Amino acid sequence: MRQPRILVVDAAGATGLPYARLVARLQPMELRVESSLARAVDSLSRDAWDLGIVTVRGEQSIDPLHGAIRRADPRLPLLVVDPQPSVEAARSCLQAGPCDYLAMDQVEAGLEDALVRLLATSHKRDAEEVLRRVVERPYSFEGFLGESPPMRQVYSVIERVATSNVDVLVTGETGTGKELVARAIHQRSRRAQGPFVPVDCGAIPDTLLESELFGHERGAFTGADARRMGLIEFADGGTLFLDEVGELPLPLQAKLLRVLQERRVRRVGARQENAVDVRVVAATSRPIDEMVDRGGFRRDLFYRINVVRIDLPPLRIRGDDIGLLAEWFANRAGQEMGRPVAGLSTDAYQVLKSYHWPGNVRELQNVVRRAIAMARGPMAGVDDLPDDVVTAAGRSAGAEAGAIGFFAQRAEQIARFERTYLTELLTRHLGDVSAAAREARLPRGTLYRLMKSHALDGASFRRPPEPRGDVPPADSPG
Numbered sequence: 001m002r003q004p005r006i007l008v009v010d011a012a013g014a015t016g017l018p019y020a021r022l023v024a025r026l027q028p029m030e031l032r033v034e035s036s037l038a039r040a041v042d043s044l045s046r047d048a049w050d051l052g053i054v055t056v057r058g059e060q061s062i063d064p065l066h067g068a069i070r071r072a073d074p075r076l077p078l079l080v081v082d083p084q085p086s087v088e089a090a091r092s093c094l095q096a097g098p099c100d101y102l103a104m105d106q107v108e109a110g111l112e113d114a115l116v117r118l119l120a121t122s123h124k125r126d127a128e129e130v131l132r133r134v135v136e137r138p139y140s141f142e143g144f145l146g147e148s149p150p151m152r153q154v155y156s157v158i159e160r161v162a163t164s165n166v167d168v169l170v171t172g173e174t175g176t177g178k179e180l181v182a183r184a185i186h187q188r189s190r191r192a193q194g195p196f197v198p199v200d201c202g203a204i205p206d207t208l209l210e211s212e213l214f215g216h217e218r219g220a221f222t223g224a225d226a227r228r229m230g231l232i233e234f235a236d237g238g239t240l241f242l243d244e245v246g247e248l249p250l251p252l253q254a255k256l257l258r259v260l261q262e263r264r265v266r267r268v269g270a271r272q273e274n275a276v277d278v279r280v281v282a283a284t285s286r287p288i289d290e291m292v293d294r295g296g297f298r299r300d301l302f303y304r305i306n307v308v309r310i311d312l313p314p315l316r317i318r319g320d321d322i323g324l325l326a327e328w329f330a331n332r333a334g335q336e337m338g339r340p341v342a343g344l345s346t347d348a349y350q351v352l353k354s355y356h357w358p359g360n361v362r363e364l365q366n367v368v369r370r371a372i373a374m375a376r377g378p379m380a381g382v383d384d385l386p387d388d389v390v391t392a393a394g395r396s397a398g399a400e401a402g403a404i405g406f407f408a409q410r411a412e413q414i415a416r417f418e419r420t421y422l423t424e425l426l427t428r429h430l431g432d433v434s435a436a437a438r439e440a441r442l443p444r445g446t447l448y449r450l451m452k453s454h455a456l457d458g459a460s461f462r463r464p465p466e467p468r469g470d471v472p473p474a475d476s477p478g
């Protein structure tokens with residue numbers, strides 16, 4: 001993790017520096033001291049800070065300086081050190097934004113805790129920033145999230161074809177976003193005000209499909225006791241999305257071809273045809289080219305709908321999109337479950353990135369939702385992922401080039417370093433955690449957490465009392 005960046009604002013000069021030194025002893029960090037309000041405001045507007053420390057000289061009131069800094073950055077966590085503490089001043093600081101308020105004479109005792117608390121707020125702020133960034137969806141395109149090159153390619157094709165009236169074939173594995181493509185094309189077309197009508201050809205029984213699509217006249221077949229408009233006519237003026245078009249039985253394929261060529265529909269049992277103005281976006285997750293070769297799909301219909309083809313890449317080749325999507329789904333699931341800062345641990349992200357995602361974005365969405373629901377804290381970890389995902393991801397990560405991946409190796413090196421460092425440090429200080437923390441320039445809490453994660457405890461480093469110098473060891477020569 002990068003070092004925290006702390007801005008000390010000390011309009012009166014002179015007093016800020018001692019705190020800065022104190023802070024620097026407690027926590028490795030980047031520090032800047034500004035001794036005028038103007039310069040501080042300038043720094044705030046130009047750089048990103050994790051924490052501000054605001055203080056004035058004894059005879060001054062803290063209010064004007066604090067107020068000006070707060071206005072310059074409404075969300076920066078601030079530590080206000082007030083030489084003339086009052087309940088009103090404390091209250092007005094605390095109400096104005098994330099803040100901790102210390103009387104000048106509490107600084108020695110209270111600084112460390114305040115810092116740890118405020119820097120934690122600042123991490124939460126990072127999480128909120130991520131959330132905001134994702135909510136604004138800078139890499140999104142009509143409901144798509146993802147900025148990998150193959151997806152950018154997809155967006156650009158959608159942009160180019162949407163405003164024309166051509167029919168489009170969308171191919172790609174299940175869950176890759178074929179329906180999203182259809183909706184995006186509709187949304188960006190001149191038909192956007194018209195209806196978008198999705199029909200899943202694989203989900204409607206063959207016997208119903210014809211009348212669902214084409215409609216029927218009264219008495220056209222047993223049970224047809226009223227005339228009914230089909231979904232094709234229903235899409236008049238808009239877009240008809242024929243999902244899993246490969247499932248369409250051959251006779252209906254012929255009828256559909258006629259609709260596409262003539263833009264006319266004949267209801268089942270009707271004599272005359274009705275004109276329709278529809279654009280068709282068809283999709284399939286089956287290898288439609290092979291189906292054509294084997295006679296399962298009409299070649300003429302295939303040519304008719306294959307004029308523009310958008311082939312969606314499987315999620316496993318979209319690189320960082322996996323992380324971006326996982327983060328977005330985690331945040332959204334967290335919001336829905338009333339946990340606004342929900343996220344995934346770094347290890348969990350690694351697992352997600354190594355997995356092969358046969359169910360693509362839909363599967364990722366489900367896995368992340370489940371993980372957030374299972375998580376005990378705000379962060380979901382590897383334990384919260386389904387076993388089969390973790391196992392398969394481990395296998396493929398291990399198979400890659402026959403070696404452990406970069407991240408796994410890095411994590412291992414870091415863990416090894418931490419263990420050696422802590423052991424030596426605690427040995428040097430005989431298990432005195434406060435002294436060890438001072439030397440390591442870590443907040444005590446952080447050191448405790450690190451020790452815990454390596455199952456180390458201070459007591460085991462305390463040596464039995466040394467023999468006193470004035471008592472010669474029993475075995476020393478006389």
Ligand SMILES: Nc1ncnc2c1ncn2[C@@H]1O[C@H](COP(=O)(O)OP(=O)(O)O)[C@@H](O)[C@H]1O
Pocket residue numbers: 143144145146172173174175176177178179180181325361362365
């Ligand atoms: N790039 C993406 N960004 C965000 N959500 C996506 C993306 N691709 C797919 N989804 C979501 O994943 C789910 C499956 O998408 P869908 O279009 O129904 O896939 P398909 O039709 O290819 O099976 C939907 O909930 C969809 O909103």
Ligand SMILES: [Mg+2]
Pocket residue numbers: 175178179243
């Ligand atoms: Mg679908």
